[in-house]
Amino acid sequence: MRTSQPNFFVPFDRAGIDPFRQRFAVTLRLEGTVRGTGGVHLVDETCATTVSGLYAAGDAATRQLVCGGFTGGGSHNAAWAMSSGFWAGAGAADYASQIRRASSSSLAYSSGGIALHDGGAAELDPANLVRAVQDEVLPYTKNYFRSAEGLGDALERLDGHWREVRLAGASSADNVVKAREAAAMLATSRWMYRSALARTESRGMHRRDDLARSIRHSAIT
Numbered sequence: 001m002r003t004s005q006p007n008f009f010v011p012f013d014r015a016g017i018d019p020f021r022q023r024f025a026v027t028l029r030l031e032g033t034v035r036g037t038g039g040v041h042l043v044d045e046t047c048a049t050t051v052s053g054l055y056a057a058g059d060a061a062t063r064q065l066v067c068g069g070f071t072g073g074g075s076h077n078a079a080w081a082m083s084s085g086f087w088a089g090a091g092a093a094d095y096a097s098q099i100r101r102a103s104s105s106s107l108a109y110s111s112g113g114i115a116l117h118d119g120g121a122a123e124l125d126p127a128n129l130v131r132a133v134q135d136e137v138l139p140y141t142k143n144y145f146r147s148a149e150g151l152g153d154a155l156e157r158l159d160g161h162w163r164e165v166r167l168a169g170a171s172s173a174d175n176v177v178k179a180r181e182a183a184a185m186l187a188t189s190r191w192m193y194r195s196a197l198a199r200t201e202s203r204g205m206h207r208r209d210d211l212a213r214s215i216r217h218s219a220i221t
Contacts, residue, residue, distance in 0.1 A: 028140070039063065046091030047084050053095055057081070057088035068204070115171040115179035124168040126178035132161050133185045137192075146196055147210040155193045161186055 002009055012019045040049050040056040042065070047055045056062075058081040067076050115124050136154040137143055143154075165186065171179040202212040 028144075045087065046094070047088035048091055048095075053092075053099070055088040055092045055095075057084040061088075112183075114165050114183040115168065115176050118170045119167040121164075121167040121169055123171055123175065124165055124179045124182070126175060126182040129161065129165065129179075129182040129186060133158070133182070133189050137189050144207070146206070146208050148197060148208075149210070151193050151197050155190065155197070158186065158190050158193065162190060 009019070012024070017024050039060055039062040040054075042048065042056060042061055043050060047057055047061060049056055061084055063077070063080050066080050113119075136158055142150050165183055170176075196206065196208075199206055200208070200211055202208050
């Protein structure tokens, strides 16, 4: 088993657990926007997106083209990660070379300001923000059993956190990386729930309780 699935044993080894002889906790972890059930929409074979110059690969990109609305670990996922990484890298390099030939001026610029610029309020507390995001994303009643009402309520609170962090002061050198990571978690959670609200269907791993019932009722009638 260690030869065929070496990655499976990494967390056990780090925790000092022998999975063949010791008991260990098993719990549900939601995959949210990763794997083939979500991800950034691709527009062509170079793994380009609708944003000029942005290319997506692996778990960050949709995998519907190779496995439809449902997926899991294994061969096609690994093949997609390697193939899309090659295609996206080649596409991005080609795009960059074309832009460089078309313009001699530098197109690089900074993006985002959370934890980098002073918004006038206190410095962002990364640990508190992570807990706040987890409170809205981890509970099964909000993210696994999805409905418009539940998603909307969670999103309203997440949007409130976003407004607060936009006003936070610049983080110290020791805190800035964790602050940016926490802000990225918050941003992703808002995108995840907004896309879930827009998907008025139950398909693959995306289950809308308020729509699944209506779909079943329509099929019966």
